[in-house]
Amino acid sequence: MKPLNAFLIFSLAVLTAFLVAPFTAPWLQFIYAYPYWLCLAVLQVIATWLYLRSLEGEER
Amino acid sequence: MIAYITIAAFAVVGTLIALYSWRVSKRDDPVDFFIASHGLGGFTSALTYAATTYSAFMMIGLVGFSYATGIGAFGFEAAYFVATLLLLAIVGVRLWKVGRAERHVSPSEFLLSRYQSGLTAALASVFMAVALIPYASIQIIGPAILLELSSGGTLPYSVAVLVITVLVLVWGFIGGFRGVAWTDALQGLFMLSSAVIVVAWVFSWGVNPIGHLASIGHSTLKFPNWFWTPSIFLAYTLPWMFFAVTNPQVVQRLYAPRDLKSYRVMVIGFASFGLLYTLLTTVLGLALRGYSELGVFPDIDVSRRANWNLVTPTLLSLAVIPQWLSTLVALSVLAAAITTIDSIALTISSMITRDLLGKALSSRGQVAAGRAVLVGLTLFIASFAYLKPAFIVDLAVKSSTLLLPFAPLFIGGFLHKRPAKYTSLLTVAVGFLFTLFMIVLGFSSICGVPLCVWALGTSTAIYAIGVAVESRIGEHSANTAINNSAGKLGLKHH
Numbered sequence: 096m097k098p099l100n101a102f103l104i105f106s107l108a109v110l111t112a113f114l115v116a117p118f119t120a121p122w123l124q125f126i127y128a129y130p131y132w133l134c135l136a137v138l139q140v141i142a143t144w145l146y147l148r149s150l151e152g153e154e155r
Numbered sequence: 156m157i158a159y160i161t162i163a164a165f166a167v168v169g170t171l172i173a174l175y176s177w178r179v180s181k182r183d184d185p186v187d188f189f190i191a192s193h194g195l196g197g198f199t200s201a202l203t204y205a206a207t208t209y210s211a212f213m214m215i216g217l218v219g220f221s222y223a224t225g226i227g228a229f230g231f232e233a234a235y236f237v238a239t240l241l242l243l244a245i246v247g248v249r250l251w252k253v254g255r256a257e258r259h260v261s262p263s264e265f266l267l268s269r270y271q272s273g274l275t276a277a278l279a280s281v282f283m284a285v286a287l288i289p290y291a292s293i294q295i296i297g298p299a300i301l302l303e304l305s306s307g308g309t310l311p312y313s314v315a316v317l318v319i320t321v322l323v324l325v326w327g328f329i330g331g332f333r334g335v336a337w338t339d340a341l342q343g344l345f346m347l348s349s350a351v352i353v354v355a356w357v358f359s360w361g362v363n364p365i366g367h368l369a370s371i372g373h374s375t376l377k378f379p380n381w382f383w384t385p386s387i388f389l390a391y392t393l394p395w396m397f398f399a400v401t402n403p404q405v406v407q408r409l410y411a412p413r414d415l416k417s418y419r420v421m422v423i424g425f426a427s428f429g430l431l432y433t434l435l436t437t438v439l440g441l442a443l444r445g446y447s448e449l450g451v452f453p454d455i456d457v458s459r460r461a462n463w464n465l466v467t468p469t470l471l472s473l474a475v476i477p478q479w480l481s482t483l484v485a486l487s488v489l490a491a492a493i494t495t496i497d498s499i500a501l502t503i504s505s506m507i508t509r510d511l512l513g514k515a516l517s518s519r520g521q522v523a524a525g526r527a528v529l530v531g532l533t534l535f536i537a538s539f540a541y542l543k544p545a546f547i548v549d550l551a552v553k554s555s556t557l558l559l560p561f562a563p564l565f566i567g568g569f570l571h572k573r574p575a576k577y578t579s580l581l582t583v584a585v586g587f588l589f590t591l592f593m594i595v596l597g598f599s600s601i602c603g604v605p606l607c608v609w610a611l612g613t614s615t616a617i618y619a620i621g622v623a624v625e626s627r628i629g630e631h632s633a634n635t636a637i638n639n640s641a642g643k644l645g646l647k648h649h
Contacts, residue, residue, distance in 0.1 A: 099245075106241040113234050114392070117378050118385050127369075128225045128378040133434070134234045140426045143240045148420040150248065154415055 098149040102142060109139050158306040161410035161482050163490075166322055169338045173330035176337050180330075185521035187435035189260045189505040190318075195336055195411040198419025202409045203336040204421055205428040206343035206400070206494035211297045213436050214350070214488045217464035221440025222455065223449075225375030231391040236429055242566075243422045244398055247409050248351040249569050251418050254410035261505040269568040270579035272496040278580070279561065280506035282587045283403045286557040288536055291499045295319050295540035295549035297464070298485075298492040305471040305485040313541065320490065320537040322425035323497045327504075327529050332520075335497045336411065342490035347428060349487035350390040350435040356480060357442050357470075359464055364445025365438070375444050390605035394555035397611070401558040403506065404498040496536065504528040553594045556607045560586025560614035573629045578621025587616030599620060 114136055117128045181187040196204070221228040236593075259265055262283075267276035268333060299315035299414045310318075326338050358364075374380045379388075399405055412418040443466055446452035453469055456462050467488075471481040508516070516524055566577055590610040593601070601609055 100246060102193050103241075106237070106244075110234075110237055110241065112390070113230075117230065117386075122320065126375050127226060129229060129376075129562045132230050136233045136236055136430055140423065143244050143426065144419070144423050147245050147248070147415075147422060149418065151570050151623055 098146055102146040105142050106139065109135050109142075156269070156309070157478055158302070158310050158436070158482055159487055162310075162318060165490075167636060168341070168379040169322060169326055170329075171335035172337045172341065173326040176330040176334035181331055183522050183523065185509070186260055186516055187333070188259060188522045188525055189509075190407065190410050191336060193255050193258070193410055194413045195333075195417065196323045197412060198424060199336050199340050199415060200408065200412045200421035200434045201424025201428065202322040202340035202343040203411070204405065204496070205432075205495075206339040206346065206465065206491070207408060207485065208425070208433055209346070209429065209491060210495040211294055211488050211492040212433060214346075214484065214491060215297050215301065215464055215467050217433075217436045218443070219466040222375075222438040222444045222466045223440075223457040223463045224316055224382040225373075225377065225380060225444075226437070227378050228440065229396070229433065230378060230383070230387060232433045232437070233393035233430075234392040236426070236433065238392075239399045239429075240426055241424065242397070242399040243409075243425075246569065247422070247568050248415075248418060250400075250406065250409045250565070251412065255540075259410055260407075261502070262403040263404075263506050263510045265568065265624060266397070266564060266579065267510070269574060270564070270576055271574040272576045272579055273578070274308045274624065275579040275583055277512045278583050278587075279602075280503075281559065282583065283506065285562070285591075286554045287403070287499050287503060287552040287586075288532075288634065289539065290460035290554040291496045291536045292539035294492040294496050295537060296490045296543060301468055301471070301485050301488050305510060307472075316541050319496070319540075320494060322493055324530060324533045326493075327497045327501050328409075328526055331525075332411070332501060335494075335501055339494045339498070342494050343428065345490050346487045347432055347435075349483045350432060350439075352440070353470075353484050354435050354439050355441070356444075356476075357439060360446065360451060362446075362449060363449075364442040364449065367449055368445045371448065373448065375441060386600075386603070386605065390607060391439075393605070393607045393611065394559055397477045397559060397562040398555060401555070401561045402500040404495075406504065406565065407502045407594045408498075413613065422427070425603065438455075440466060472538055487500070489523045496533075498530050498578065500529055507532075532589040538604040549615060550640060552643060553606075554611055557590050559596065559607060559610040561588060563618035567622065569616040571622055571626065573626050575618075575622045575625045578618060578625055581621055582614050582618045582638070585617055588611065589613055 100125065116131070181192065184192070186192055200310045206503050217228060217232065253259070253265060254588070257264075257268055258351055259268070261278045263276040263547045266279050267273060270276075271456070295316055300313040300317065302310050302318075303312045326334055330337065368376050379385070398522070412421050443452050452473075453464055455469060504525050504551075508521055512521075512524055560577065560582060564582055590606070590613075593606055593609070599606055
């Protein structure tokens, strides 16, 4: 899979999980949404870093 | 007295940086004055991007928002954060490439290049200025009130407005984009470190305030809760999710990194700064709410919306807070405001100079005009802040909604090959004027759907239909031209 497609699919999944899950998943009420959002945000930072690294590789 | 000395030291350091950047700049070169010749390193780019994005709202508005509504305040900021990283990686990097290759200076130059319409670029510049001037004015109002409160009235509101105006004016006028970026970098570090110090100080009071909120099952730790419903969450997050491609002051910053590695450092540096700063400000709000429940911090009546912004000023006016700390936090809010205002003023100045006055001006004339516009614009923004007309606040709050119609233009610009000249014009004109009209009429939702959804939906629909129609017409014209040529040459076209 191309890095662009992989990044796009991953990011859209993260964004969906971000916006939809807190309203639909009752288990979030037990752990609170804060750490859940924080983990997703950190995952997105890592994915962005990896994708931009792959662009640098392509340019070289 | 300590407030005056600290502000004076802050002003001197910033002015020295601006003077140094003036010394190393290429005189009379508009690309250097407005965008530092596309040559900034990753670290400076990251800090100027972050400091421009994160305004005085964070330390005043978000702390109060978190105090009043709970963890949903982090959720809406973090949703913006995730969407911004996606946009910076997919759209931003392409804007950076095109901007570098074609030597773009203002965000509207991308629209001109992509859509081949001078009118679209000119209208975009005017509309973006209309949306951002109230937003810039409110950036002065908040910190000026805070400085007055934290100094115990020794620094009156009018003097605080004057101080902010002079600093914005001097640093932008002398240093141009490079000076603004360098002072942004210093101020960004200052904003982050003072947030770390104040949060550490608040948590040193002895009791775990957030643990207390959890132990009593407080609604601020729950999501959804009395405030955060799906509709409210959408109304807050949607305008901010597209911030990176709708606000010209941040779009312009995408042109700044000198190479792809610097661009990556900028994005990841901004992400690290943003996540930490958002965490600190929202945790501060939650901690103060916990202390209010424990009776350690004054209980602020959150049933009145206007009181939400009083949380940070109340913290800074506590008798137990050391004066150096209250001055430090007030100054960090001032820094956050200045970084946002000078970026907005310089970006609007570049759009007016390049897209409205035209490139007919000589290089020297463009820099001189840019400086003159910067002065006029800053004084205009400051006069609004001084007079505080009521409509300013309404427009400032809605500025991100007002700018939403630009999202399809910047994102869609990379999705099709043929320049959709008339579509771009229609999207800008109808999308922006429709949103402005609804705001002026006082609509925050239509048929129960938030206005931001209508603004984005209307402009995206116009754009999508327009591009499809213009592409069809373009293909038809091309086929007709081929057939005519073939007919003249006596060839049959199958």
